[in-house]
Amino acid sequence: VSDQPSNRQLPEEILPSHVGYTPDEELLNQAWAPPKGLIPYIFTPVNHRIVGLRFIVTAFIFFVLGGILAVIMRTQLAAPELDVVSAELFQQLFSVHGATMMFFFAVPMFEGLGIYLVPLMIGARDMAMPRLGAYGYWTYVIAGVTLYVGLLIGHGADAGWFAHAPLSSSLEFTPKMGMDFWVTAIGLLEISALVAAVELVVTIFKMRAPGMSLSRMPIFVWAILIMSFMIIFAMPAVLLATITIGLDRLVGTHFFNVALGGDSVLYKHIFWFFGHPEVYIIFTPALGVVAAVLVTFVRRPLVAYSLVALSLVAMGILSFGVWVHHFFAVGIPPIGLSFFAAASMMVSIPSGIQIFAFIATVWQGKLVLKSPFVFLIGFVFTFVLGGVTGVMLAVVPFNWQVHDSYFVVAHLHYVLIGGAVFPMFAGLIYWFPKFTGRMLDERLNLWAFWLLLIGFHVAFFIQHLLGFMGMSRRVYTYSADLGWGSYNLVSTVGAYLIALGVLVFIANVVKSFVQGEKAPDDPWGGPSLEWSIASPPPQYNFLYLPVVSGRHPLWDGIEPDGEGDTAADRGIRARPQVRDDVRESFGTSLMDAEPESRVNLVAPTYWPFLAAVATGVIFVGAMFTLWAVPVGALLFYFTLIGWHWPFSKELAS
Amino acid sequence: MSVRPYTPKLDPHPLGPKEVTWWGMLLLITIEIVIFSGLIASYFYLKLYNPEWPPAGIDKKQVLLPTINTMILILSSVSIYFADKGIKAGKQTQLKVGQALAMLFGLVFLTLKVVEYSGYDYNWATHAYGSITWTMTGFHSAHVISVFLKGMVVLAMALRGMFTPERHVAVEINGLYWHFVVVIWLPLYFTMYISPWL
Numbered sequence: 001v002s003d004q005p006s007n008r009q010l011p012e013e014i015l016p017s018h019v020g021y022t023p024d025e026e027l028l029n030q031a032w033a034p035p036k037g038l039i040p041y042i043f044t045p046v047n048h049r050i051v052g053l054r055f056i057v058t059a060f061i062f063f064v065l066g067g068i069l070a071v072i073m074r075t076q077l078a079a080p081e082l083d084v085v086s087a088e089l090f091q092q093l094f095s096v097h098g099a100t101m102m103f104f105f106a107v108p109m110f111e112g113l114g115i116y117l118v119p120l121m122i123g124a125r126d127m128a129m130p131r132l133g134a135y136g137y138w139t140y141v142i143a144g145v146t147l148y149v150g151l152l153i154g155h156g157a158d159a160g161w162f163a164h165a166p167l168s169s170s171l172e173f174t175p176k177m178g179m180d181f182w183v184t185a186i187g188l189l190e191i192s193a194l195v196a197a198v199e200l201v202v203t204i205f206k207m208r209a210p211g212m213s214l215s216r217m218p219i220f221v222w223a224i225l226i227m228s229f230m231i232i233f234a235m236p237a238v239l240l241a242t243i244t245i246g247l248d249r250l251v252g253t254h255f256f257n258v259a260l261g262g263d264s265v266l267y268k269h270i271f272w273f274f275g276h277p278e279v280y281i282i283f284t285p286a287l288g289v290v291a292a293v294l295v296t297f298v299r300r301p302l303v304a305y306s307l308v309a310l311s312l313v314a315m316g317i318l319s320f321g322v323w324v325h326h327f328f329a330v331g332i333p334p335i336g337l338s339f340f341a342a343a344s345m346m347v348s349i350p351s352g353i354q355i356f357a358f359i360a361t362v363w364q365g366k367l368v369l370k371s372p373f374v375f376l377i378g379f380v381f382t383f384v385l386g387g388v389t390g391v392m393l394a395v396v397p398f399n400w401q402v403h404d405s406y407f408v409v410a411h412l413h414y415v416l417i418g419g420a421v422f423p424m425f426a427g428l429i430y431w432f433p434k435f436t437g438r439m440l441d442e443r444l445n446l447w448a449f450w451l452l453l454i455g456f457h458v459a460f461f462i463q464h465l466l467g468f469m470g471m472s473r474r475v476y477t478y479s480a481d482l483g484w485g486s487y488n489l490v491s492t493v494g495a496y497l498i499a500l501g502v503l504v505f506i507a508n509v510v511k512s513f514v515q516g517e518k519a520p521d522d523p524w525g526g527p528s529l530e531w532s533i534a535s536p537p538p539q540y541n542f543l544y545l546p547v548v549s550g551r552h553p554l555w556d557g558i559e560p561d562g563e564g565d566t567a568a569d570r571g572i573r574a575r576p577q578v579r580d581d582v583r584e585s586f587g588t589s590l591m592d593a594e595p596e597s598r599v600n601l602v603a604p605t606y607w608p609f610l611a612a613v614a615t616g617v618i619f620v621g622a623m624f625t626l627w628a629v630p631v632g633a634l635l636f637y638f639t640l641i642g643w644h645w646p647f648s649k650e651l652a653s
Numbered sequence: 654m655s656v657r658p659y660t661p662k663l664d665p666h667p668l669g670p671k672e673v674t675w676w677g678m679l680l681l682i683t684i685e686i687v688i689f690s691g692l693i694a695s696y697f698y699l700k701l702y703n704p705e706w707p708p709a710g711i712d713k714k715q716v717l718l719p720t721i722n723t724m725i726l727i728l729s730s731v732s733i734y735f736a737d738k739g740i741k742a743g744k745q746t747q748l749k750v751g752q753a754l755a756m757l758f759g760l761v762f763l764t765l766k767v768v769e770y771s772g773y774d775y776n777w778a779t780h781a782y783g784s785i786t787w788t789m790t791g792f793h794s795a796h797v798i799s800v801f802l803k804g805m806v807v808l809a810m811a812l813r814g815m816f817t818p819e820r821h822v823a824v825e826i827n828g829l830y831w832h833f834v835v836v837i838w839l840p841l842y843f844t845m846y847i848s849p850w851l
Contacts, residue, residue: 128673128676128677129673129674129677132677194684197680198677198680198681198684199677201676201680202673202676202677202680205676206673206676207673232680232683232684232687233683233687235684236684236685236687236688236691237687237691239688240688240691240692240695244695244788247777247784247788251777251778252777252778253777253778253781253783253784253787253788254778254780254781254783254784255695255781255784255785257781260779260780260781261699261703261708261780261781261782262699262781262784263698263699263702263781266695266698266699269698270691270695273691564658565658569658570658570659570660570661573660573661574660574661574662574663577662577663578663586663587663587664587667587671587673589671590670594661595661595663596661596663596664596667596671597663597664597665597667597671597672598663598664598665599673600665637802641806644806644823645806646810646815
């Protein structure tokens with residue numbers, strides 16, 4: 001591998017594996033043409049690149065919205081006894097801020113990256129079930145709009161992002177409609193996240209390029225696979241949490257009403273069974289981004305690939321055994337405390353393996369210091385600090401001492417911003433050329449980086465100290481004689497620096513999108529298949545359906561010639577059977593990616609949008625009348641019939 | 654290598670694990686299993702922290718009617734199996750009869766549920782026990798209604814002769830979900846009707 005980015009234009013070269021296979025470019029262009037006209041273009045696309053980019057852009061908008069709420073809160077806290085916002089509004093601000101960042105930014109952002117990149121990395125022409133992605137996107141939009149409409153009309157969620165019962169479930173404690181909006185928005189968002197996860201798993205299982213056995217998948221694809229499985233096992237719990245809260249509020253059940261046999265700790269178990277894996281649902285794909293960027297910029301395959309893949313799996317499983325550490329202070333039997341404390345500490349083993357594998361990779365490689373890699377340095381620096389405070393919090397007595405203080409606020413922002421936001425920026429910069437065909441301005445990237453890094457540590461490091469001094473989280477103000485004023489002012493200045501950094505990044509995106517330098521196919525010299533095609537990719541992704549015979553298809557230099565006896569060779573021989581005149585791609589076996597079928601992929605359609613609207617009728621309508629549930633369900637049923645009915649003449653005959 | 658190895662024939666209409674929707678359905682079932690497990694765990698959690706469960710004034714549920722009803726639900730699953738076997742062998746009539754029978758059994762199950770629950774003098778708003786049992790039953794019944802509605806579409810397609818032994822993915826996927834709805838009832842049945850007697 002050369003030390004410098006290669007700038008190669010792969011499709012123009014005729015590789016040995018392309019010989020004897022001439023796909024009809026014109027037919028492909030017709031089959032994969034995006035919908036024409038404004039209305040169809042908005043509502044009907046199902047292609048993974050359009051849907052994926054929409055997820056990414058929408059998630060970034062929610063990142064900005066959540067950030068604006070944070071800046072308002074920090075302004076209120078900048079000095080003692082300010083009156084920028086009322087106590088009541090402050091409560092809604094931090095609840096909606098938390099819900100936005102956890103549910104509406106982090107998860108959809110990485111799902112969006114997955115939906116855009118996975119098919120490109122595994123050599124497929126689209127996701128396995130393209131309509132499901134579009135449906136997920138529209139439910140996500142309806143969910144997000146619902147949450148913010150609530151806030152704007154003065155009924156924002158007001159029981160924290162985790163909505164502990166009975167505060168959230170009893171009309172006596174939260175009489176406004178804020179929690180109804182929360183239940184509706186989160187319920188819809190879960191559906192969106194779940195369908196995207198199902199779609200990602202099926203795509204990764206069944207549509208990899210021939211020869212791309214599980215052990216040859218890029219680590220990013222592994223990470224998306226594990227994230228999706230974690231969503232599938234964790235998110236139903238929060239769906240149950242929202243359903244039970246909703247039932248308690250709307251039809252008068254007593255799940256969390258202690259007077260009539262309910263139990264409020266039950267809610268904590270249901271919610272945090274999801275809530276802790278949620279952190280890893282966010283962090284695992286971020287690690288995938290780290291691995292992808294890292295490997296490219298040190299120009300060396302990842303050290304201990306199998307161990308890293310297995311440690312991701314282990315982390316995914318272990319994260320389901322730690323949920324109680326979120327409420328150690330609630331009164332848990334000692335044996336329970338010990339178990340969950342031990343499990344919490346055990347998570348540091350797989351995390352350690354990953355970090356050391358990354359370090360070893362850098363150690364052996366030849367570093368190319370570009371801005372995506374600089375963001376990785378910010379990630380390691382920040383995240384390790386968050387990890388250290390995490391180990392501190394796993395110690396039960398320490399946990400009791402700082403419980404619900406600003407120490408916890410600092411810790412979770414170190415983990416989430418360090419562990420997810422820095423890698424996210426690295427990934428966005430790294431793949432921006434692929435998304436848009438333009439390069440981002442390197443100088444502005446570095447400006448954004450330094451503003452974010454410095455702003456972040458100024459804003460949050462000092463909050464550890466505030467926690468020790470006894471400042472409780474969620475307070476809307478504090479009295480001057482506590483002596484917290486100057487600390488809080490510093491923290492607020494940091495928050496403004498972060499906001500400035502994000503603004504610089506947005507300005508860079510806008511500027512580069514319009515007049516940025518044109519991106520070559522492979523601006524960084526990356527190893528995986530997405531760099532083998534044009535930037536931005538053609539509508540059908542791959543003119544020549546790729547086959548794979550190593551972990552780094554663009555580096556290995558091994559080209560199967562179609563004569564041998566491997567899955568890749570068989571893929572080359574079977575390849576001409578995949579049709580060019582309709583949307584199709586390879587279907588391959590789960591383990592070894594042996595070619596076995598042609599997967600039919602649908603063209604643009606309105607049904608996913610209509611189905612999402614019907615789903616919205618169920619959830620949003622239920623806030624006002626329960627009749628919305630059967631009516632919406634019936635509408636949903638009819639949209640699903642339209643969705644699935646085989647309109648093609650081929651089948652009817 | 655002197656002998657040129659074989660070229661696989663790509664199947665345009667795969668079934669079972671070769672088919673993407675089959676995997677999608679399996680994952681949907683996984684999601685649903687987590688939700689149902691959460692409900693069952695909640696039932697036992699509430700039982701653990703309630704001194705009397707079911708609460709005073711409520712008899713333990715009678716098992717005769719629910720047991721008969723469970724048998725009826727299992728019969729619907731058998732019918733679905735029968736229908737699936739039919740289309741695999743190209744027997745259109747067997748498909749139609751099996752599908753129609755399954756829907757009939759489903760309808761009987763729902764009717765008997767209504768009969769059973771209208772006999773109770775408590776509802777979801779009476780106490781936590783009422784909340785969890787009505788929710789479990791209501792959630793499951795919603796699933797039976799949904800497989801019934803899906804079954805109507807499959808039956809309509811079967812009556813139009815749209816399935817062949819090679820192409821019947823709708824029958825297969827719908828059947829998979831139907832079996833799930835029946836099988837997941839068994840732990841719910843055990844939780845609500847048998848466990849109070851143990």
